[in-house]
Amino acid sequence: MRDLARHRLFWPVLALVLLLAVNVAATPSFLQIRMQDGHLYGSLVDIARNGAPVLLVALGMTLVIATRGIDLSVGAIAAIAGAVACVHLAGSPAPASTGTAITAVTLALAVCVLLGLWNGFLVSVLGIQPIIATLVLMTAGRGLAMLVTGGQITTVNNSFFRGLGAGYLLTLPIAVLIAMAVFAVTALVTRRTALGMLVESVGVNPEASRLAGVRSRTILWTVYVFSAFCAGLAGLMIAANTSAADANNAGLWIELDAILAVVIGGTSLAGGRFSLAGTLVGALFIQTLSTTIPTIGIPAETNYLFKAVVVIAVCLLQSPKARAAVWRRRRDRSALVRAGRA
């Protein structure tokens, strides 16, 4: 039990389980999953499907944060990806064909890679602080997306494209399958190659890494490009789900959810050791929380406040220092009580 409690995933998983328990108490049918028309349906499936974009963005964010950086531009990049894909589809001679959809997706992801290169350039070559460097694209990116869509909400009608966000394959939502595939590939690439170790080493001690011959510039560039790529995929899912590109609202505040997911998952904002499994749990937690708020009857206007309180509580729960402080308090109090009796 002790060893279990010491595992780095213990607290995030415990928080998730507690949250699920609250839901079950409020809605007894919460855990039910039923089959309908060959698709799985249920609250858990919804959480997984709606959480897929956050998980994708959080995966990229995990690696960026491990290098002591942060990427605020992911929401804007998601909007750009959706805009590029939808505008290409809407403007093509065959807007409903699968081939056009594939071109649109490829084009959108290529644009995202370019944006990631831009972020990486600002951070690794010009040495601008990541929070400022990515703030540039966070604000300018929405404008770019507006430029692409011409200020309109661009709607498309393409079944392949729609499938990315709303479709099912082998009874499961395609969005979930894509997110899980990216998760698996990321885990494999970071831990089977040396990328994970080099990312951590740059995050823990940049100067020592430089003196050991690590090409930190390449590493930084790689993580920002990867983060933009993940954000692009998330943006495509969001656009596909509604078959529309909304430059203003697609992926709005997703960067904050992603950062929260990473932090709840146990990766420190100070860089270094990262945990992709932790991020997965964190993303699920955030999405479950968003689902829980209306279920348990929290009024919509206090929604963000409630979310903030829960997140702070989880972060404190994870901090050994905070736990020790609470523990000491209780011990002091019981000591006082004992002294009072004596």
Place this chain on the structure above:
Amino acid sequence: MTHMSADAYPSSGTSPRGRTPVDPVVQMTGITIRFPGVTALDDVDFRLFPGEVHALLGENGAGKSTLIKALTGVYATDSGTIWVGGAEHAFTGPAAAQDAGVSTVYQEVNLCTNLSVAENMLLGREPRRLGRIDHRGMNRRASEVLGRLGLDISPRSRLGDHPIAVQQLVAIGRAVDIEARVLVLDEPTASLDSEEVAKLFEVVRSLRSQGVAILFVSHFLEQVFAISDRMTVLRNGRIVGEHLTRDVTRLELVEEMLGRELEVLERLHREPSRQPDERRTPVLRARGLGRKGSLAPTDLDVYDGEVIGIAGLLGSGRTELARLLFGADASDSGSVEVRGRRVALRSPRRAVDHKIGFSSENRRSEGVIGDLTVAENMMLGLQAARGWLRPVPPRTRDQLVIKHLEMLDIRPANPDALMRNLSGGNQQKVLLARWLIMQPDVLLLDEPTRGIDVGAKAQIQQVVDDLAYEGMGIVFISAELEEVLRLSDRLVVMRDRHKVDEIPNTGVTTDDLMAIIAREEESARA
């Protein structure tokens, strides 16, 4: 000058009370401070008198900054007492020390460059009128202090618009305004040129004549002799000497700072002092290699299978030379050849490609990756050289790690232990292993044995010796002359950012080396 003559104080031994008209303003007795695994200060007695400039000397890790931090309330003492102005103090923090009249100016000026000079001087103590800051009164008071310092600048000007030297003087002004009885100057001249140093010294002398006790920490002997009345030398956390400046020679000081190593280490199997064969091409050759402000143009040849020992004090240019040879800093003059071919060492990575390795003297900040494991720390260099797409195969990796854990006797011999939990000596061995795994042709070792226990030290020396025997060229930098003499084939002596001598290690004694290090530079004097 009206400052108290140093004659008045006994240089050591007897109590200052009774024999002199002045009592010390600071008296520290039996100060001991321990950190995990190391005793930073060991039963140190220290006195500071009003109206004197007292220099504190010692190499890295001697305990200078720990002593200052004990005096200024940054560190709590494990035992011992601190008296300031006749009252015993247990400072709870820098603010408490300041209230008792002890002010510190650190090497890095930590003031707000975007505020005015006056605002900086009176930050947190602004004169107020009706609850609002009285700017006119503030500027007036700052002007007075600036006048006392002989500094002709406007108190309204922005601090950031002035050169570092002036900023440093403003920091002193801030300290003086707090009615400081004791002023601690921690390496105040490190970033100043000679004119600026002269200006600083003028101010220091004027403060001395006003009765302020000044503790001056510097590793520039020249400056220490120019400004101080008395000096205290620390080594390995103990006081090894207290002198009147006019009674002591440079040589005595150098001897005290560097010390003599008493422990007898096992004999090395190699006969030192083989002469380099001039007909061979050196594996590494530097010509006129230099960097403004850190190293004067320097020549150096490193041949296969030889150890070059670099001796010199802290700040002599010994570390700077190694960093330039590794591309850790960019040189702005000279050239480097590797096996006769000219190379541009623009980054450490380039140097690694040319099979040059470098182990920094700052183990914690420039070597250790604390949150990674021992195995990862060992493999970092090789893995970085291969790139992330070509991971070292797990079997090769395990073999290399186990082999080096055993060879260097690293404890715990656990590849998965976190690096930050290892002792200094074991961390150093892991860092050494990082380079050995890469099999460089030249290895630059900057103070590889500093602050580690005797056993680890002997093992590292043995490894260095073996490596040279097997053909690696090694540049070995150490503040311990015995160690340099024991290991080296050739000796290079550095002083004041110049290479001042190069001699074969035949019959050279520590006394000879100390004499060279302490010799006054005629050109610098002129």
